[in-house]
Amino acid sequence: MKRLAFSLVLLTAAPAYAEPGAQDSQAQTLYQTKCASCHGAERLGGIGPALLPDNLGRLGKSGAEMTIREGRAATQMPSFKNEIDDAGIKALAAYVYSAPNVAAHWAQADIEASRVLTPAPAADKPKFSADPLNLFVVVEGGDHHVSILDGDKFEPIFRFKSRFALHGGPKFTPDGRYVFFSSRDGWVTKFDLWTLQVTAEIRAGINSRNIAISKDGKHIAVANYLPDTLVILSADDLEVEKIFEVADLNKHPSRVSAVYQAPTRDSFIAALKDAPEIWEISTDPHAPPVYSGLVHSNEKSMIEALPSAQGLFALRRIEISEPLDDFFFDPSYRDLLGANRDGGKAVVVNLTVGEEIATIPLPGMPHLGSGISWMRDGRRVMATPHLKEGKISVIDTTDWKVIAEIPTAGPGFFMRSHENSPYVWTDSFLSPTHKDEIQIIDKNSLKVVRSLKPAPGKTTAHVEFDRSGRHALVSVMEMDGALIVYDADTFEEIKRIPMSKPIGKYNVYNKITFSEGTSH
Numbered sequence: 131m132k133r134l135a136f137s138l139v140l141l142t143a144a145p146a147y148a149e150p151g152a153q154d155s156q157a158q159t160l161y162q163t164k165c166a167s168c169h170g171a172e173r174l175g176g177i178g179p180a181l182l183p184d185n186l187g188r189l190g191k192s193g194a195e196m197t198i199r200e201g202r203a204a205t206q207m208p209s210f211k212n213e214i215d216d217a218g219i220k221a222l223a224a225y226v227y228s229a230p231n232v233a234a235h236w237a238q239a240d241i242e243a244s245r246v247l248t249p250a251p252a253a254d255k256p257k258f259s260a261d262p263l264n265l266f267v268v269v270e271g272g273d274h275h276v277s278i279l280d281g282d283k284f285e286p287i288f289r290f291k292s293r294f295a296l297h298g299g300p301k302f303t304p305d306g307r308y309v310f311f312s313s314r315d316g317w318v319t320k321f322d323l324w325t326l327q328v329t330a331e332i333r334a335g336i337n338s339r340n341i342a343i344s345k346d347g348k349h350i351a352v353a354n355y356l357p358d359t360l361v362i363l364s365a366d367d368l369e370v371e372k373i374f375e376v377a378d379l380n381k382h383p384s385r386v387s388a389v390y391q392a393p394t395r396d397s398f399i400a401a402l403k404d405a406p407e408i409w410e411i412s413t414d415p416h417a418p419p420v421y422s423g424l425v426h427s428n429e430k431s432m433i434e435a436l437p438s439a440q441g442l443f444a445l446r447r448i449e450i451s452e453p454l455d456d457f458f459f460d461p462s463y464r465d466l467l468g469a470n471r472d473g474g475k476a477v478v479v480n481l482t483v484g485e486e487i488a489t490i491p492l493p494g495m496p497h498l499g500s501g502i503s504w505m506r507d508g509r510r511v512m513a514t515p516h517l518k519e520g521k522i523s524v525i526d527t528t529d530w531k532v533i534a535e536i537p538t539a540g541p542g543f544f545m546r547s548h549e550n551s552p553y554v555w556t557d558s559f560l561s562p563t564h565k566d567e568i569q570i571i572d573k574n575s576l577k578v579v580r581s582l583k584p585a586p587g588k589t590t591a592h593v594e595f596d597r598s599g600r601h602a603l604v605s606v607m608e609m610d611g612a613l614i615v616y617d618a619d620t621f622e623e624i625k626r627i628p629m630s631k632p633i634g635k636y637n638v639y640n641k642i643t644f645s646e647g648t649s650h
């Protein structure tokens with residue numbers, strides 16, 4: 131039986147979930163009377179987010195208890211401490227971490243029914259005077275808002291309420307006019323940066339990872355953990371164009387860890403969490419035929435035995451030795467570096483031939499998704515932080531050898547640079563003692579040249595440059611946080627803009643030009 135067919139299916143196995151406890155019936159009654167109206171009778175979400183273990187994993191049971199007891203600031207979640215006693219709160223928290231009675235399903239009809247269109251009035255220019263290509267889009271996770279910042283004056287020009295818990299980088303149309311956001315509970319939002327208006331929204335999954343936009347800006351791909359799907363939407367009005375039920379060649383379903391645009395290949399590349407395959411989905415209507423599953427096989431009979439696909443959304447499977455769920459792409463998108471959370475290594479996959487071509491030992495859990503690359507001594511190097519060790523590994527992409535390990539203040543999450551800057555900025559986001567420190571590394575000497583601690587004791591991370599590369603913006607990721615603007619050459623603080631837990635910030639120009647030092 132398929133684990134996630136597009137209908138209600140009894141749940142057979144779900145290893146990530148705790149089994150329902152004995153106090154379940156009390157908790158279920160409480161849930162239906164107190165929570166269901168916002169979070170849905172089946173815990174799939176509504177006004178509030180889905181309350182399933184896969185959505186709540188990072189909150190933890192004690193965090194869930196605290197949220198039920200105290201409510202959540204700046205949201206519609208009230209405090210229940212005067213309505214539910216301690217035992218009830220504990221039972222409810224355990225309940226939302228237990229397996230749902232039915233497999234979570236989100237079929238095409240559900241996706242389509244969720245779509246809301248709010249078209250903006252016609253506009254032939256932005257309704258503000260700031261450079262529309264030097265805007266910053268800032269995701270404020272504290273009270274779930276997005277701020278639009280003038281990237282020359284560093285002044286907010288607009289702020290709006292976003293979906294709950296946006297995650298991953300927003301994606302821009304090639305002209306920089308529209309931006310798309312995705313939330314952890316599956317919502318995709320299209321926002322018009324000229325009229326400053328949300329124009330369309332749709333819930334493409336129950337638990338989503340991220341989105342990608344196609345090279346021509348016409349299609350949005352949504353990577354889902356729940357259900358096991360990859361959903362393609364029209365970027366125009368978010369209408370569903372195709373749903374891939376993701377499974378390996380043996381029909382074992384897989385979650386999709388992330389999906390990316392490969393601009394030089396005119397395709398989406400998807401990382402699968404549970405299958406030893408990388409998926410490439412063509413976004414070129416004239417793509418030649420591909421032989422799914424056997425792209426690297428020499429066995430003619432097997433190639434003939436498999437159907438070929440061609441054109442828009444043709445699927446190519448690249449078989450690899452084990453699942454890889456964290457990717458870095460070289461700027462030509464010929465090679466991909468992949469890792470999974472368990473291994474102390476990265477695997478290089480050549481996307482042209484569909485083969486693993488090298489393995490790089492990289493202990494300390496590299497965070498390849500945050501890797502960046504630059505030219506040094508005529509050779510292209512890439513650098514990655516590590517989630518479990520305070521170091522940056524620098525790799526020569528010609529022979530895939532680690533050429534340096536730069537010690538940092540602690541395990542880090544993000545890295546950034548700009549083609550006009552001689553420096554790389556990185557954080558120690560995961561360090562219990564140095565999470566307030568930003569370190570700046572010389573791209574040539576590979577030495578740390580400066581450490582900044584702009585808000586002692588407060589988590590400080592995620593950097594983005596402005597269009598010119600002259601300024602670097604850093605987040606103090608706290609509820610009473612701030613965006614700090616630095617001179618990228620002198621490292622002097624220029625301005626501090628208060629914000630509610632600013633997470634990521636994204637410069638329109640750098641994103642649409644695939645600037646070398648930023649994420650895509």
Ligand code: DHE
Nearest residue numbers: 188271296297298299340341387388499592633634649650
């Ligand atoms: Fe992220 C990007 C996965 C936890 C903030 N994160 C991404 C991307 C992936 C990913 C695959 C690339 C998507 C894209 O931009 O299109 N993140 C994961 C995880 O697997 C992990 C470790 C665990 C999880 O909970 O999913 C994780 N991420 C976090 C956080 O805890 C962060 C710090 C806070 C939050 O809001 O969840 C966080 N992730 C971010 C940000 C980006 C991101 C800000 C975009 C980075 C960029 O500059 O483009």
